[in-house]
Amino acid sequence: MPFTMGSLRLRNRFVMAPMTRNFSPGGIPSDGVAGYYRRRAEADVGLIITEGVGVDHPAAVGRETMGGGASPVLHGDEALARWRDIVAGVHAAGGLIIPQLWHQGVIRVPGTGYHPDAPSARPSGIWGPTDKAMVSPDYLEQVRTPTAPLTDSEIGDLIAAFARSAANAKAVGFDGLALHGAHGYLIDSFLWRHTNVRDDRWGGGIAERARFAVELVRAIRAATAPDFPVIFRFSQWKLQDYEARNAETPAELEAMLAPLVEAGVDIFDASTRIFTAPAFEGADMGLAGWVRKLTGKPT
Numbered sequence: 198m199p200f201t202m203g204s205l206r207l208r209n210r211f212v213m214a215p216m217t218r219n220f221s222p223g224g225i226p227s228d229g230v231a232g233y234y235r236r237r238a239e240a241d242v243g244l245i246i247t248e249g250v251g252v253d254h255p256a257a258v259g260r261e262t263m264g265g266g267a268s269p270v271l272h273g274d275e276a277l278a279r280w281r282d283i284v285a286g287v288h289a290a291g292g293l294i295i296p297q298l299w300h301q302g303v304i305r306v307p308g309t310g311y312h313p314d315a316p317s318a319r320p321s322g323i324w325g326p327t328d329k330a331m332v333s334p335d336y337l338e339q340v341r342t343p344t345a346p347l348t349d350s351e352i353g354d355l356i357a358a359f360a361r362s363a364a365n366a367k368a369v370g371f372d373g374l375a376l377h378g379a380h381g382y383l384i385d386s387f388l389w390r391h392t393n394v395r396d397d398r399w400g401g402g403i404a405e406r407a408r409f410a411v412e413l414v415r416a417i418r419a420a421t422a423p424d425f426p427v428i429f430r431f432s433q434w435k436l437q438d439y440e441a442r443n444a445e446t447p448a449e450l451e452a453m454l455a456p457l458v459e460a461g462v463d464i465f466d467a468s469t470r471i472f473t474a475p476a477f478e479g480a481d482m483g484l485a486g487w488v489r490k491l492t493g494k495p496t
């Protein structure tokens with residue numbers, strides 16, 4: 198069954214989840230990447246969401262929990278030329294494709310990535326609680342030391358980096374974009390109270406912690422077009438804690454999502470690990486169901 202939302206017209210409702218593949222050394226998609234995505238389109242996937250793609254910021258992608266370090270980027274002539282070919286290949290096979298814009302934030306191992314000297318971007322300088330972390334002890338050792346919290350101007354640079362990459366996504370022909378606001382990475386580290394303990398305008402209650410995400414979406418809208426489809430992925434769980442919650446109640450979830458809708462999110466992607474688990478006590482509904490009920494947006 199097709200799906201239509203504004204300029205987004207899917208031939209069916211099979212959407213490929215974003216999956217990091219690490220086959221883009223130096224950030225440039227390697228020869229295999231175009232064929233990899235094209236084959237998915239040839240097999241009738243309606244919409245492909247690419248692997249996480251580093252935004253145009255020096256600390257966006259590096260090594261992280263499961264190794265890696267060869268994620269693609271979406272800036273620079275060489276990478277953009279590759280993406281143009283990848284998008285054209287998917288379109289030729291009748292599919293649609295959007296990039297997942299990614300900044301690893303607190304999860305990036307300091308000293309790794311394409312700009313090892315760049316400090317990792319951490320709202321409050323902290324990785325988060327380490328007692329429930331579902332990550333290896335080796336990794337934890339490399340990220341647990343607190344660093345300097347982001348300054349206001351560094352936060353402005355991050356927002357500008359997302360906007361530049363969003364404009365590039367549109368320029369190379371992608372059919373929209375997705376934001377990685379889940380799993381403990383940069384955007385989520387602002388949303389979660391255990392990685393964001395700021396007492397300025399970027400921290401506080403859930404609505405204040407959502408300000409960074411909201412400003413990002415606004416900047417992306419301004420850098421693309423009013424009808425350029427924007428998908429926002431978020432999760433309650435984090436790599437720091439599978440039981441974590443950004444929103445303890447449906448009311449908190451609404452407080453987090455409503456300003457995102459107003460800023461221009463078209464579709465939400467609720468990543469839940471356990472798809473069938475009820476999101477809140479007292480009702481059977483999963484997280485995606487709640488999002489749909491509270492925002493009226495597709496999930």
Ligand SMILES: Cc1cc2nc3c(=O)[nH]c(=O)nc-3n(C[C@H](O)[C@H](O)[C@H](O)COP(=O)(O)O)c2cc1C
Pocket residue numbers: 214215216217218248249297377379430468469470471472
């Ligand atoms: C190899 C692999 C790489 C992944 N990389 C990403 C990624 O880059 N971005 C992301 O948001 N999720 C990533 N995920 C998570 C998946 O998109 C998906 O959410 C997860 O497999 C759970 O499946 P579910 O959404 O059906 O619950 C990855 C998963 C796997 C297995």
